[in-house]
Amino acid sequence: MRIERDILDKNNDHAAQNRARFMQTGTFALNFVSSPGSGKTSLLVRAIGDLRERFPVAVIEGDQQTSNDAERIRAAGAPAVQINTGKGCHLDAHMVAHGLEKLKLERGGLLFIENVGNLVCPAAFDLGEAHKVVVLSVTEGQDKPLKYPEMFAASDLMLLNKADLLPHVDFDVTGCVANALKINPDLQTLLVSARTGEGLPAFYAWLEGRAARWARANAPKAVAE
Amino acid sequence: MRIERDILDKNNDHAAQNRARFMQTGTFALNFVSSPGSGKTSLLVRAIGDLRERFPVAVIEGDQQTSNDAERIRAAGAPAVQINTGKGCHLDAHMVAHGLEKLKLERGGLLFIENVGNLVCPAAFDLGEAHKVVVLSVTEGQDKPLKYPEMFAASDLMLLNKADLLPHVDFDVTGCVANALKINPDLQTLLVSARTGEGLPAFYAWLEGRAARWARANAPKAVAE
Numbered sequence: 001m002r003i004e005r006d007i008l009d010k011n012n013d014h015a016a017q018n019r020a021r022f023m024q025t026g027t028f029a030l031n032f033v034s035s036p037g038s039g040k041t042s043l044l045v046r047a048i049g050d051l052r053e054r055f056p057v058a059v060i061e062g063d064q065q066t067s068n069d070a071e072r073i074r075a076a077g078a079p080a081v082q083i084n085t086g087k088g089c090h091l092d093a094h095m096v097a098h099g100l101e102k103l104k105l106e107r108g109g110l111l112f113i114e115n116v117g118n119l120v121c122p123a124a125f126d127l128g129e130a131h132k133v134v135v136l137s138v139t140e141g142q143d144k145p146l147k148y149p150e151m152f153a154a155s156d157l158m159l160l161n162k163a164d165l166l167p168h169v170d171f172d173v174t175g176c177v178a179n180a181l182k183i184n185p186d187l188q189t190l191l192v193s194a195r196t197g198e199g200l201p202a203f204y205a206w207l208e209g210r211a212a213r214w215a216r217a218n219a220p221k222a223v224a225e
Numbered sequence: 226m227r228i229e230r231d232i233l234d235k236n237n238d239h240a241a242q243n244r245a246r247f248m249q250t251g252t253f254a255l256n257f258v259s260s261p262g263s264g265k266t267s268l269l270v271r272a273i274g275d276l277r278e279r280f281p282v283a284v285i286e287g288d289q290q291t292s293n294d295a296e297r298i299r300a301a302g303a304p305a306v307q308i309n310t311g312k313g314c315h316l317d318a319h320m321v322a323h324g325l326e327k328l329k330l331e332r333g334g335l336l337f338i339e340n341v342g343n344l345v346c347p348a349a350f351d352l353g354e355a356h357k358v359v360v361l362s363v364t365e366g367q368d369k370p371l372k373y374p375e376m377f378a379a380s381d382l383m384l385l386n387k388a389d390l391l392p393h394v395d396f397d398v399t400g401c402v403a404n405a406l407k408i409n410p411d412l413q414t415l416l417v418s419a420r421t422g423e424g425l426p427a428f429y430a431w432l433e434g435r436a437a438r439w440a441r442a443n444a445p446k447a448v449a450e
Contacts, residue, residue: 178430185434188413205403209410
């Protein structure tokens with residue numbers, strides 16, 4: 001417990017530094033968390049295509065091994081840095097700080113951080129993001145919020161992905177949302193499909209509204225001469 | 226403008242008194258707002274049936290004329306007070322205070338306040354509730370959040386009612402949610418049907434989670450002897 005506390009304290013220091021950097025550069029950062037295979041990368045690829053005319057977008061990709069995802073992101077037209085965590089099951093704020101050194105952040109831009117696919121470890125690690133967004137696909141089962149409560153408690157938005165598969169799977173959307181709200185009554189939920197694009201306009205409206213408010217709250221203070 | 230300010234200031238004083246009363250009696254109060262015909266009363270009738278074994282429920286009904294709604298609520302098994310606003314297009318906190326005199330509020334109970342059907346006037350009037358819940362039915366069109374922004378800005382939850390009619394109407398759920406999020410990026414949305422009951426478990430989970438947190442935050446302080 002003591003070691004865990006020390007690790008989290010240290011992480012929080014780095015997260016605060018990342019957050020200060022995001023304020024300086026005017027960067028709205030989201031931390032995407034999920035199980036492996038929920039479709040995070042496909043969502044980001046689609047969102048980059050849809051949003052890049054309105055926002056500069058940069059991406060940090062976390063995976064234990066390979067740089068496949070960063071390559072997919074670059075092919076979609078956004079600069080991306082791949083972080084390999086090796087044995088680690090999550091990104092931490094220090095790794096993200098190093099990733100940021102390799103990215104040019106533009107004012108008013110978005111930073112998507114795609115965490116390692118894991119519904120447990122990333123929950124406790126603040127990376128300096130404005131919000132954690134948990135992605136759950138409808139092929140995974142509606143009990144996941146109850147089984148992995150920390151992740152749903154730490155997130156502000158749940159994207160229920162693969163909505164196009166709903167006719168083919170036995171997934172109770174209302175039951176899943178009810179389970180998530182039992183854990184976190186503030187959680188917002190949107191039903192989306194990275195494949196068909198359905199539901200994504202609502203996600204983009206959420207993102208723009210939150211980013212605009214974040215920018216107002218974190219505008220650089222006027223310097224008194 | 227000056228008169229409007231005076232009216233709102235006075236209302237806010239009464240709302241604060243209602244809020245203090247709700248803290249004293251341990252009552253979690255929701256203020257339901259919508260256009261006429263969105264199905265608020267049907268929703269409340271169904272919710273009373275589903276929730277009354279878990280919570281004592283009381284209702285304040287606001288209408289310009291008639292006591293039809295209070296009668297429907299009483300038939301569903303909850304005590305109800307009807308307030309007729311006459312020419313008024315909304316309840317105000319002073320009217321609610323008078324209504325409360327006629328209701329016995331039980332500790333840990335719910336108070337549903339059904340406002341006058343009107344998407345404009347009730348937005349500005351705090352009644353002392355924990356949350357405004359805006360009900361929009363899928364027969365009304367997805368542009369309503371943009372046309373009546375104050376109501377959607379003032380609400381914490383949007384219930385998209387009459388989900389059972391979705392196959393028969395030309396209503397874009399995602400577009401509606403996107404419009405609402407443009408106005409209020411914190412707004413939570415649940416798709417429900419008072420007729421079939423679909424989606425209501427998620428609403429009850431939201432309600433229980435919010436009520437539990439409200440109760441923790443407003444627990445009577447221990448009195449030092």
